[in-house]
Amino acid sequence: MSFDLSINPGVELRNAQLELQQFRRRLAIAAGFVLIMFLLLACRFFYLQVVKHGELYTLAEANRISIVPVLPNRGIIVDRNGVALAHNYSAYTLEIQPAKIDNLESLIDELATVVEIAPRDRRRFRRLLEESKSIGSLPIRTRLSDEEIARFAANRYRFPGVEINARLFRQYPQGELFSHVVGHIGRINQREVEQLEADGIFANYRGTDYIGKTGLEHNYERYLHGTTGVEEVEVDSGGRPVRTLSRSSPVSGNNLVLNLDARLQEVAYQAFGERRGALVAIDPATGGVLAFVSKPGFDPNHFVDGIDPQNWDELNSSPDLPMVNRALAGTYPPGSTFKPFMALAALTYGRRTPQQAISDPGHFNFGGHVFRDDKAGGHGMVDMYKSIVVSCDTYYYVLANDLGIDAIARFMGTLGFGSRSGIDIAGESAGILPSQEWKLKRFKQKWFAGETISVGIGQGYNAYTPLQLAQAIATIANDGVTYRPHIVNYIEDIRTRDRAMVEPRPPRTLDLKPEHLAVIQQALVGVNKEGTGARAFAGAEYVSAGKTGTAQVIGIKQGEKYLESRVQERHRDHALFIAYAPADAPKIALAVVVENSGFGARHAAPVARKVLDYYLLGKLPVPQKLGKDDDE
Amino acid sequence: MNNPVIRRIEYYLMRHVDGALLGLVLALMLVGLLVMASASNASAARITAQFVNVLIALGVLWAFANIPPHYLVRLAFPLYVLGMLLLVGVALFGDVVNGARRWLDLGVTRIQPSELMKIAVPLALAWYFDRHEATLRLSNYAIGAVMLLIPVVLIARQPDLGTSVLIVASGFFVLFLAGLSWRVILGLAAAGAAAAPFAWSALHDYQRQRILTLLDPAQDPLGSGYHTIQSTIAVGSGGWFGKGWMHGSQTHLDFIPERTTDFIFAVYAEEFGLLGSVVLLALFLLVIGRGILITANAPTMFTRLLAGAITLTFFTYAFVNMGMVSGILPVVGVPLPLVSYGGSSLVSICIGFGILMSIHSHKKLVQT
DSSP states (O other), X not given: OOOOTTTOHHHHHHHHHHHHHHHHHHHHHHHHHHHHHHHHHHHHHHXXXXXXXXXHHHHHHHHHEEEEEEOXXXXXXXXXXXXXXXXXXXEEEEXXXXXXXXXXXXXXXXXXXXSOOXXXXXXXXXXHHHHSTTOXXXXXXXXXXXXXXXXXXXXXXXXXXXXXXXXXXXXXXXXXXXXXXXXXXXXXXHHHHHHHHHTTOGXXXXXXXXXXXXXXXXXXXXXXXXXXXXXXXXXXXXXXXXXXXXXXXXXXXXXXXXXXXXXXXXXXXXXXXXXXXXXXEEOTTTOBEEEEEEESOOOTHHHHTOOOHHHHHHHHHOTTOTTSOHHHHOOBOOGGGXXXXXXHHHHHTTSOOSSOOEEEOSEEEXXXXXXXXXXXXXXXXXXXXXXXXXXXXXXXXXXXXXXXXXXXXXXXXXXXXXXXXXXXXXXXXXXXXXXXXXXXXXXXXXXXXXXHXXXXXXXXXXXXXXXXXXXXXXXXXXXXXXXXXXXXXXXXXXXXXXXXXXXXXXXXXXXOOHHHHHHXXXXXXXXXXXXXXXXXXXTOSSOOEEEEEEEOSSOOOTTOXXXXXXXXXXXXXXXXXXXXXXXXXXXXXXXXXXXXXXXXXXXXXXXXXXXXXXXXXXOOOOGGGTXXXXXX | OOOHHHHHHHHHHHTTXXXXXXXXXXXXXXXXXXXXXXXXXXXXXXXXXXXXXXXXXXXXXXXXXXXXXXXXXXXXXXXXXXXXXXXXXXXXXXXXXXXXXXXXXXXXXXXXXXXXXXXXXXXXXXXXXXXXXXXXXXXXXXXXXXXXXXXXXXXXXXXXXXXXXXXXXXXXXHHHHTTOOHHHHHHHHHHHHHHHHHHHHHSOHHHHHHHHHHHOGGGSTTTTHHHHHHHHHHHHHTTTTOSOTTOOHHHHTTOSTXXXXXXXXXXXXXXXXXXXXXXXXHHHHHHHHHHHHHXXXXXXXXXXXXXXXXXXXXXXXXXXXXXXXXXXXXXXXXXXXXXXXXXXXXXXXXXXXXXHHHHHHHHXXXXX
């Protein structure tokens, strides 16, 4: 490559020619390279713009269009007179998107300098965070005041990932009064998400944070929720909406109109005073539930935004068990309220006639055991009417022994004892209807004939819910025709005003003879006229039928006298009362349990009296008498 | 048109201007303004600013077309030295903007010396090889390589990967056209491949990230992969004929980053489709073809090497930009020549075309 130029100019010229040729060859190679590279680009463009066009076009559209769910308003729940038991109101919330935040604690600390954040809010937020991993944004504060909104707006640049949203909130204006019936909603948890997915309705819950958790809110969720609308919004890269492309409006959830009467419920609730207990009142002619009380209750509003752990612990650890739905899931020995049903069984199975009488010595001996009557010395000659009116134990000891446990179980089963009524809220307990089979299954033990005797007076293994008792007495009141108890009267479409009746299942007519029923009904009227219920119903302007009952909470040793004053409050007997009125054309049938209050006639019957007075006569209890019944 | 005064003005205006090349350059600039209108949402300010840039660049082009190449030979070395001094000045006293030390504050104005080196390096190398035209040995190529690599290293350290890639390309083209032996080229390629792991460790984190992102943009869709993903979506969603001017959703909803500058091609491809993309490729190819023709006919070693370097660097610009927008090259800050917004790149490219025209038009004058 090295030439000495000075020696031969001819070489230089030829060399220059050669160099130009070499240069042009190189240039041609470069040009070829350029062509190849541009061809490569053209291929790439073809690949992207033709081969992958469909896919990338879809991606561009997905970029551009954001599907925003538009939430429907949840249906409201009103009582039979239109009194709101659950409704919605709009409020502003401060929400955090945890996925966008590095240090939540310090962020919340900083937020607290702008907006008041109580320890309760922090606890609730932490709980929400644990429950709902990676689900959108979580509220740290609800119900912001206008001033707080303004303060946050001014400081908003400091808090990326925190936003203010206007949301509809569920409110239960009646507070604890309906906590066990209406129930409450709460934030959707992972298990519920899975269930919704399994049911194929998760799409309808896009954007929805809440779902019915208990009571009617839970049972009627699919009616109350409504249909979520969809808005197609064009958004820019920052996710800011540019314009709405299309919108399908949400369809509001349906309203529930209940059979319940809010005033009656309140009267019943107040009638318990400070006592714990339950009351279920049913319209015997329809099965519609008129009042459904479990006391104490709790404020369901705490649960809407997620309850904070402290309140939760308080509710859970309270010895009064406010979270337990006593009317639905509490089971109590029916005590003497069982006797009319026993008498009906005896008539139906032909083991007694109304006139057949026994001489009651005040006790019944069986297999070496002495079963005592309530009244020392006994009631003398007792026929069926008297056995119910004075609540004679001995009559039923003997009767139970004559019937045998399996006949009792068979008959009581037809009245609904020991099986779920099918009421339209979940969590119902079936109670215990003892039988030989039941005992074998439950304890792997044989039934002892002696055990039948106490079953006859509603003790022993017997355990039924107040709902079952109310249902049974309603059946008696309705001459043996029984309806499924239901709380909701009808479901109302908010737009068309169409009503879908919550039809009771076709009524079931029990195989009972009218003359047998008449005997029992007369005896029940006798109870309130001249028997154990007479004092509570003295001066009533209507004819009512009733039966008192007292359920032992602890066993009493043989030969030991039960002394109410000596027994610890929590071990005192439960007072029970079942009733219906008016006796000739019953409009309401009910069962009351007053826990640990003692004798049924004294503590449960007055509650029933107040409820019946209000329902039949519109009479409100005299205020100063409220809560004082226990002291009688 | 027969007015002798006008004819005379026209003669002086167009004497050294290559009509074909000018027509192609103007066509590309027009495309640039059109796309700019869409990319900026018809922002009058941006279009006007770019229009002013175009006028300035055309003036510069005319001026350089009128500078005879032998003046450039004399200018070559001093310009290179000045550029080097400024680069060292940047390294020592430069202003940091967006994490990169690229600007030098001269009190009156701020300049970016790396832009100057885009012209100064090929000029200097062409001058050097022209000087040693007759006695080229391997050592001359080695010296040429050193002249190339020193500014490249300084610029790469600023860091400015895009510009250093362009300067390496322009310098390499000079070496290649000057007849660097294939054995050395292949040897260097092999050595480069072997040194890749070391080069990797010398890269900045964000530079490495860009390369990783190219291999798999989806690994960081909201971070460094975002540019590539959104621009390929824009290009691909254009289809055969595009969504129409002003109708690109990726563009108008702000999904394309840097859409008036480095990523303007994504806007173009989204709105004009494959048809438009191929037309644009053809325009670039015609410009490059014209440049290669001028190069092939250049009279001296200096002009040949310079013209070749200018033409091929222009190709590199276009290829790297479109390659990066369509997702086959890593994201380096290289604008689409003559189309992207920005005065300094427009001016430096038009200086190149001015020189090309000068080489072409002064050829006869030199020969006569």
